[in-house]
Amino acid sequence: MSLIQKIHHVAYRCKDAKETVEWYEKHLGIMFVLAIAENEVPSTKAPDPYMHVFLDAGNGNVLAFFELPGQPPMGRDTNTPEWVQHLALKVDSVDTLLTTKARLEAEGIEVLGPTNHTIFKSIYFFDPNGHRLELAADCGTPGMMQKLDAVKREMLDEWSRTRRAPSHAAWMHDGTYA
Known part of the structure; x- marks a missing residue:
């Protein structure tokens, strides 16, 4: 617990x-x-x-x-790629994701995506402070989630040993999920 x-x-x-x-x-x-x-x-x-x-x-x-007006101007961790540190917020549907993307772009905000992660789709953009935001809409099936759950420890252990991406969930981005 x-x-x-x-x-x-x-x-x-x-x-x-x-x-x-x-x-x-x-x-x-x-x-x-x-x-x-x-x-x-x-x-x-x-x-x-x-x-x-x-x-x-x-x-x-x-x-x-x-x-914090008394502190030096804010920056970012220059040793971490810009795409890593982000805040992901869930939306209710892919339709909402696409509608929001269009609305943000109409307001002059640059939006990347949607990116298909198989179990969810995402768009990415920055707030006025330079924080990267992700809006994500779930679209995974129970079967997909069970498949991922079944291999999570094996993936973590393999990563810990090799520092190379395990292939247990390669189906998420290579289109081979059946």
Whole structure:
């Protein structure tokens, strides 16, 4: 049994709290639910003014951002490829995914995809802070999910030994699932 009940919130840094809230409201329909501002960090007592905003991403999932005007400009981990660090958000259908892609592109937001991962399809884009977002629509069958579940430990063990991609789930991208 897991100690964890659910993710309380996930926090990222932002360049401008107001711009970030308005962007997520406008483009993803995510509601602004809470703001906390302090001149001192509660956990460390460091003098570091911040605005901490919380957005309702649905089903009790909370996405939060910190604006930190006293810190150097935000950057990204340059040793990690841009595609790795991202936040994936689930949508209800592939139709919603495609409609959202068209709407985002009409607003001038560059969108990659949809990418077919067999068990889900995704689109990718960046928020105004440079955070990569993924919207994903599940489309896997119970059989596909069972097939993946059956090999997950073997795949992890093989990866741990070889640091090469195991082929147990190659069917997800090579079109051989039957």
